[in-house]
Amino acid sequence: MSKIIKYTETYEYISVDNEIGTVGIAEEASDKMGDIYYVELPEVGKKFAKGDEAAVVESAKSAADVFCPVGGEVIEVNSNLESNPEFVSKNPLTDGWLFKIKITEMDELESLMDYEEFKKHVHEEG
Amino acid sequence: MDTPENKEANKTKLYDNHKNLGAKIIDFSNWLMPLNYSKGIIQEHLDTRKNNGLFDISHMATFKITGAGAIPFLQYALTNNSASLKAGESQYSIISDSHGSAIDDVYLYCCEKDEFLLIANSSNRSGDFIYLKDVEGLFNDVEINDISEETSMLSLQGPDSGDILISLTPPGDFPLLEKNRFARVNILGADAFLARTGYTGELTGYEIITKKDNIFKLWESLIEKGANPAGLGARDSLRLESMLPLYGHELGKDPDGNDIPIFSSPSSRIAVSFSEDKGEFVGKKNLKKQYRALGKIMKKDYSDSEDLPEVIIALELMDKGIARHNDRVFLENDMIGYVTSGTIVPYWDMEIVDGKTKLKGTFNLRSIALALINSDKCYSNIVEVKIRENKKKAFVMPYFLKKMSPYLYPVTHKSFL
Numbered sequence: 001m002s003k004i005i006k007y008t009e010t011y012e013y014i015s016v017d018n019e020i021g022t023v024g025i026a027e028e029a030s031d032k033m034g035d036i037y038y039v040e041l042p043e044v045g046k047k048f049a050k051g052d053e054a055a056v057v058e059s060a061k062s063a064a065d066v067f068c069p070v071g072g073e074v075i076e077v078n079s080n081l082e083s084n085p086e087f088v089s090k091n092p093l094t095d096g097w098l099f100k101i102k103i104t105e106m107d108e109l110e111s112l113m114d115y116e117e118f119k120k121h122v123h124e125e126g
Numbered sequence: 127m128d129t130p131e132n133k134e135a136n137k138t139k140l141y142d143n144h145k146n147l148g149a150k151i152i153d154f155s156n157w158l159m160p161l162n163y164s165k166g167i168i169q170e171h172l173d174t175r176k177n178n179g180l181f182d183i184s185h186m187a188t189f190k191i192t193g194a195g196a197i198p199f200l201q202y203a204l205t206n207n208s209a210s211l212k213a214g215e216s217q218y219s220i221i222s223d224s225h226g227s228a229i230d231d232v233y234l235y236c237c238e239k240d241e242f243l244l245i246a247n248s249s250n251r252s253g254d255f256i257y258l259k260d261v262e263g264l265f266n267d268v269e270i271n272d273i274s275e276e277t278s279m280l281s282l283q284g285p286d287s288g289d290i291l292i293s294l295t296p297p298g299d300f301p302l303l304e305k306n307r308f309a310r311v312n313i314l315g316a317d318a319f320l321a322r323t324g325y326t327g328e329l330t331g332y333e334i335i336t337k338k339d340n341i342f343k344l345w346e347s348l349i350e351k352g353a354n355p356a357g358l359g360a361r362d363s364l365r366l367e368s369m370l371p372l373y374g375h376e377l378g379k380d381p382d383g384n385d386i387p388i389f390s391s392p393s394s395r396i397a398v399s400f401s402e403d404k405g406e407f408v409g410k411k412n413l414k415k416q417y418r419a420l421g422k423i424m425k426k427d428y429s430d431s432e433d434l435p436e437v438i439i440a441l442e443l444m445d446k447g448i449a450r451h452n453d454r455v456f457l458e459n460d461m462i463g464y465v466t467s468g469t470i471v472p473y474w475d476m477e478i479v480d481g482k483t484k485l486k487g488t489f490n491l492r493s494i495a496l497a498l499i500n501s502d503k504c505y506s507n508i509v510e511v512k513i514r515e516n517k518k519k520a521f522v523m524p525y526f527l528k529k530m531s532p533y534l535y536p537v538t539h540k541s542f543l
Contacts, residue, residue, distance in 0.1 A: 034166055035166050056514065060168055060359060060363065063448065
């Protein structure tokens, strides 16, 4: 089964492979925030509902919450970001992922946007 | 997120130039201004410290004060000794309220004996003007006018800034200006005020005031000669790294709505004069109390600290994280104050060769802040900043930069351990 990537209205992405979701922030978010210089990640084992504050990314100018796109339990965090937080903005879909969850609410993926819809959302927000 | 384009807001003449340079535009007190260009805040900060940074500061308020009564008026309305200025000199000053808290911080330029320019924060433009007009009524033969709409203003800061400006002035015409001096010059055939002033802490830096129509050619030519456009993001991180106060953060009101005393902030203290020839001025009585309390606090005597309950200190975070405005500061388990400004700033790695600073070519990042804390805790070595749920250790710094040349020398907390 090929990976699918879904997006939230608050600019998170979740890349789904079976029941494992990898969460990061979309490139379009870093366009708005500027480069990321600090990341606060959740603890492994922590359970989140859809929309819970799960992580924080900070640019030179501001801090932004990262919301969990769907319900799940954190199974891994990207500890490389501690020394290379800029990956979050530079390579959001590869080295810049934030954390992985075991998705417990698979049906919540339905409510998220695919890339075409997300692009439209970004455009409308300006 | 804000969509500034949809609101009715002010734009400087250079708005389209900023957009064309890839600027991220923000709404800054109802002005659409560049936060940063495509290089980003960190690089623009580094560029300014190494070479130069070019800032459009045309949003700032410009008032013209004229008449034989100008000096008595300024002596009363501002905290510094305006009468000490000769033509071609400028000074940092403050508009104090009667409690000794800032209505605004300003720069005063003496053009002639009875002609002054006052540059103020854009966010306070209408408030300042209404207030100053009121005070004007108490004096004879003085007139204050808001000429902000007629002028544009650029700031070129950093070690190369003089060389760039020399290349735009007729040979031999570039004035040798000491700090806080200014002159009328001919730049690219247009009349301009060139002042050796700025708000980045750089040893060399200039501000240029000219008529609005001259600004395009000046901006384009400066960039052609190697000036690096820098936005308000870098302007803020540069002033913070130099521990310069910003109205609404280190000056004005604290988050609880209480007055911040003017003497809380190290750089504001130099803006207050109790000189004999100044006489009576707004806030004098309370400023004098603050001054006395500060003198005692510096000797670790806190008996008068009700007159100066809080002072600004500088912090460098020892733990990872970025302190932000309003984060609470703790000593052991007691809350002792809060962060007034905080961000992450870059600094060049340097060595000192023959008494001169030399760049190694690499840079680092550090998280720094200014905080308003209870006066009796200002000699703490290490405090904690509560960032979201976690307390992070922070080192109390005497300064972040040493005034060395040609580059300001960064000092980190590790050098004090």
